[in-house]
Amino acid sequence: MxxxxxxxxxxxxxxxxxxxxxxxxxxxxxxxxxxxxxxxxxGAIPLGLIEEFNIPDELIEKKLSCMRARSPKGRIIEMQMPNGYVGMVxxxxxxxxxxxxxxxxxxxxxxxxxxxxxxxxxxxxxxxxxxxxxxxxxxxxxxxxxxxxxxxxxxxxxxxxLKVMAMQQRFKYSPAIQQFSDTVEIWFDGEISPDFYGWIFPKADHLAIGTGTEGRRKNVKILQKRFIEKLGITDEPFLDEAAQIPMKPxxxxxxxxxxxxxxxxxxxxxxxxxxxxxxxxxxxxxxxxxxxxxxxxxxxxxxxxxxxxxxxxxxxGLEVLQSVYYRNDRLRESFVAICADKDVQQITFDSYLYKKMVPASLGTQIKIFSKNIFHLIKGS
Ligand SMILES: Cc1cc2nc3c(=O)[nH]c(=O)nc-3n(C[C@H](O)[C@H](O)[C@H](O)COP(=O)(O)OP(=O)(O)OC[C@H]3O[C@@H](n4cnc5c(N)ncnc54)[C@H](O)[C@@H]3O)c2cc1C
Incomplete structure (x- = not known):
């Protein structure tokens, strides 16, 4: 044939x-x-994908509209998506x-x-x-x-x-980790990843926790172990998984x-x-x-x-963002601080959920730029 x-x-x-x-x-x-x-x-997918490809509801284990970004010093910025959600499959x-x-x-x-x-x-x-x-x-x-x-x-x-080596572990919900079950968490912290980030993605009956690095497979295991320790999780995962992510066409x-x-x-x-x-x-x-x-x-x-x-x-845009902010903890700290700005959140969610690149107004750009400089000088 x-x-x-x-x-x-x-x-x-x-x-x-x-x-x-x-x-x-x-x-x-x-x-x-x-x-x-x-x-x-x-398995995190944006609402725009779910709509465009008619993904049936039963495949979306969770619809999460709350997201937390955590800085190296432990500052937490909580963001609400006004008109959308991240789907977990x-x-x-x-x-x-x-x-x-x-x-x-x-x-x-x-x-x-x-x-x-x-x-x-x-x-x-x-x-x-x-x-x-x-x-x-x-x-x-x-x-x-x-x-x-x-x-x-x-x-x-x-x-x-350019390939990032990423590792993820899945944990069944237990009273100790139930607290993570309704929010997407992204950790920007050099101890967890010197050049990428760590994530906590809640599914219907388990949590997926992972990290990645441009370094080698051995390094990602060390980073992942540190992440789990930082989270205070002592439960055993039911699945360990790892693979490369090619982040350059x-x-x-x-x-x-x-x-x-x-x-x-x-x-x-x-x-x-x-x-x-x-x-x-x-x-x-x-x-x-x-x-x-x-x-x-x-x-x-x-x-x-x-x-x-x-x-x-x-x-x-994302390549520039990564090369500017993922270089050290001082820059990661200012990146998380900027995420507190509602305009930054709006731009982030528009571009993630519907892949819309709507340029911010000149006023917004000036405001974001000034805040950027302020946080960089202040070191937070
Ligand atoms: C740990 C980790 C976490 C991630 N998290 C997210 C996330 O939350 N959201 C997101 O959007 N992306 C995420 N990604 C990226 C995402 O998984 C990939 O970009 C996506 O799977 C790409 O889809 P694909 O169909 O191109 O390739 P794949 O999903 O890799 O599919 C390739 C298929 O080809 C098959 N195959 C390979 N070789 C052969 C062969 N020789 N013969 C026959 N079949 C073969 C494989 O079995 C596989 O089924 C993550 C990646 C990793 C590693």
Missing amino acids: RYDVAVIGGGPSGAIAAAVLATAGISTVLIERNLENIKPCG RREKFDRYLRSEAERAGAVVVEGLVKSIANSGDGFVINTHHDKVAPLRARKIIGADGANSKTAVDLHFPPNE RKSFTQEKAILVGDAAGLVTPANGEGIFFAMQSGKLGAEAMIKHLNYKAPLKDYEKEFRKLYAPIFF
Whole structure:
């Protein structure tokens, strides 16, 4: 059987891409290495994503509109989202649902770890480990196989550059940790992460606590242990998970016959490590470009142009934020202090929940700038 498109990887980016392609009548195969995969992930998604992709309510374990930012000195800023919330999902259920939607749209979903992708005539031949799936042929490829994408290696895409190593532990609620069950907490503290942040994300029956660093796997374990100690948690986690987060788009993520989407393309925003939204958007935009390519020979490059046009300002803004404020505890302290400002909160929530980059008025910009200088001089 020769498919029009083979999608490698069945996380959010691949599942959405396969669903969009199959809905348009494109013969599509989705190859996922493990249909029971539990992707290491905080599972925090913005309201805008839930609305745009019609995510059913039963998958949203919690809707949290209260968020706390904590500084190195222990200053806590509590923020309320006036018109929205962060949705908490559990990736094992979320990914399974998205794949089932792709299958419902007509995509063929198979389980197999892709071992090699080779050019063959005007398409590709895909082999899986132990020949779990008989060799598959496809005219085009969408690589949606995560941060360490095999597709990218075999098809010689430029490397995924900046990767954060992130670790998370899940704890069942107990009387000792019930206090964390209704608020998203973000810790900006060099002892927990010298270059990223720590998070506490409440789910329906457990807490997910994690941290990340641009350093090595060994370091993240030490940081995570310190975080749990600082929180005073003595309960044992029921799950430890770790994975890399690629927080810089590859120099190029399109070729003539293949594209990369989601983490495989490096589409996670700096500073906050948000990847699910960009995985799903790139899966959708990539699949739409693929449909035009197959039907009218439109260049696949249009996908990358469109993605960059829509989201490059957000990536740039967050890269600047990270490089300015995540350098030391003094700067983190002033960053948290600035979060107390209602205008800063409004801008943050608008850009997170709906990915709107609305420039602040000149008056607001001057006010934020002055507060910034004040906190930097004062050292808080
Ligand atoms: C600890 C941690 C916490 C995070 N928290 C958040 C968060 O709260 N909110 C947020 O928005 N983002 C978060 N992220 C980022 C987010 O998880 C990713 O950006 C997102 O999962 C990307 O989706 P994807 O479909 O591109 O890739 P993935 O979700 O990684 O999916 C790739 C899929 O490909 C499959 N695969 C890989 N190799 C092969 C192969 N050779 N053959 C076949 N299949 C293969 C994998 O099994 C997997 O199912 C977090 C990441 C980490 C590591």
